Amino acid sequence: MALLIAASALAWSVSPACAADATAAELISSFRRNHGEGAVTIDPTLNRIALEQARAMAAKNTLDHSVLGSFSSRIAPSRAGRAAENIAYGYETFPKTLDQWINSSEHRKNLLLHNASRVGIASAKDASGKRTYWSMEIAGDYEDNNKPKSPKGRKDRKEKEPVVVKREAAAAPAASDCHIKLLSLCF
DSSP, rough: OOHHHHHHHHHHHHHHHHHHHHHHHHHHHHHHTTTTTOEEEEHHHHHHHHHHHHHHHHHTTOOTTTTBBBBHHHGGGGGGGEEEEEEEEOOOHHHHHHHHHSSSHHHHHHTTOOEEEEEEEEEEEOTTTTOEEEEEEEEEEOTTSSOOGGGGOOOTSSSSSEEEEEEEOOOOOOOHHHHETTEEOOO
């Protein structure tokens, strides 16, 4: 009986996170379908990348795409041909954060990344527990592992280099005058 209670408690503790991920993917998919793009599913690799990013921003209490290194190096394990990242802080729930991204033209572009099929979403609180940081990785155009490799490990000229797009948004203005960072450029 104790084993059954422990198993039930474990299942309950895992289910809310999975349900939250699924709900976030459903919200993003619904928005994408309403704008002519395909649905996305949760991807464990993208979830891990998003969680590492959210935790690093929370630990350093900073909203920064490069807090763990360049986006292109962080997203490389996903093996996606196209990828984008949205980050934010301030809202406790994903639906409110998603609304913030939808109402930002640059974040909206990332949400509507053409041919995206997978997504990872995570949040983390800062040390005070008062600020929630969010990270969303969205990706598509995955490499075909069955495709023959080019001689000497060189990429076929017909292959496209990964498209790396990242945007950030904050509930409050950052200390710097940088409003949007795109590939480490400040606008």
